[in-house]
Amino acid sequence: RIIRYSNQENKPALAAVTDEDKIYDLPFEDFLEIVRQAEDKESTALQVVEEIISQSLPLEIPYDELSLLVPIEAQEVWASGVTFEKSRDERNYEATGGKLDAATFYDKVYDAERPEIFFKSTNKRTVGPEEDVYLRSDSNWQIPEPEVGLVLGNKGQILGFTIGNDMSCRDIEGENPLYLPQAKVWKNSCALGPAIRLSETVEDPYELEITCRIYRDQEKHFEGTASMKQLKRKFDELAAYLLKDNTVFDGTVLLTGTCIVPPNEFSLRDGDQIEIEVPGIGVLVNSVKSQVSQL
Ligand code: DO4
Ligand code: MG
Structure with a gap:
């Protein structure tokens, strides 16, 4: 590491x-x-x-x-979406007000050849271990998205694996898909760390497991675990789509999508602590702060 x-x-x-x-x-x-x-x-x-x-x-x-x-000051952080069944189902819930039988663009992108890839963050918006991630002041439904991150070379080669938190506003995204950049990008809305695991040392990256714990008032409030075996896409496939007709800088981080979503009634609060663990990479720990208290 x-x-x-x-x-x-x-x-x-x-x-x-x-x-x-x-x-x-x-x-x-x-x-x-x-x-x-x-x-x-x-x-x-x-x-x-x-x-x-x-x-x-x-x-x-x-x-x-x-x-x-932060293990790498990535010029750009990109993210993949709806790469796990869990993410597709929870986004269908947001977009349809709970009518889970309605087919949506999330179902389509889950099955499509082209994955969803969006621009997530820049170095200045990204925090490292033990730093604060911020809440948006205009959202009432915010969650961490624990994800495995690929550290890429400029030809799309996977140099290493890290942990990322794709902080997200479920209400803003659910109101209208065109609001996605606002549901995903703001000050301190992305965390990376604590280490980069060299890809040569990872025998099978689909064996990686990820766990997210959220602590509130010193007590564990939520815990979820998932495996990269459940990923619908291949890591190389995601990197290849990011590279298509694009300029990709050495050290770009590509988050690979979330597979852990807290219950629908959950929203992050000022003072919560988020831990995301991937054995072999480490534990990424960040506290949650409301932006209003920062102004
Ligand atoms: O479709 C919107 C974002 C999806 C996402 O961030 C994820 O699945 O992790
Ligand atoms: Mg995500």
């Missing part, structure tokens, strides 16, 4: 974390430098990291005490 953290001089530092949680500083400023060095040496990112680790000692600070930063 590759992480960024704030070091003793309060400067961003890059490190590799082993499965035993040993941390090794890397002599790079960002994740893409590992990828570039691997290209120059005609090796893999994993080989570059392993060579550095073999010549250095682990840090003494435990993983839990690190002040983690």
Whole structure:
């Protein structure tokens, strides 16, 4: 796993974390430098990291005490939608006021050859571990969308896997699909982290499991788990559609869709804490803040 953290001089530092949680500083400023060095040496990112680790000692600070930063400052974050049955069914509920038998554009996109892909975030709108995600002041029905994120190279190659939260307003999206950008994009509406798992170290990404827990007043209020086995599409297929006739920057993150949706009566509140865990990548923790209290 590759992480960024704030070091003793309060400067961003890059490190590799082993499965035993040993941390090794890397002599790079960002994740893409590992990828570039691997290209120059005609090796893999994993080989570059392993060579550095073999010549250095682990840090003494435990993983839990690190002040983690967003693992990649992605110029752009894109997201896929309605890639799981659960997402399709819950969006049908929003759009039809609960008449689940009505066929909608969500049913169509779930079955269509072309997936839904939308623009989600930029570096400045995205937060990292332990930072606050914000609520929109004009929505009364807001949820986190826990998703596996692909960290892509500019040719669509999957460099690594991370965790993303595609914060969403179900009422705005349900009122009219043309409101999707407003239901999805605002200040601090996207979180990424805590690490990037190098793709060479993931034997079968469809074996990844994702769990979301929401805490309210120090108590667990919601928990849901799902598996990437339930994904309707292939990760490469989603990346290929993003690339079609497009400029894709190195380090673009593509979220792959949500498979966990809290019950319909649930809406996030100021002070809630969201934890999204993918074993092998880590736990992304963010608190929820209302924007009104930030002004
Ligand atoms: O169709 C709207 C958005 C879908 C989405 O974000 C998801 O399925 O995760
Ligand atoms: Mg989503």
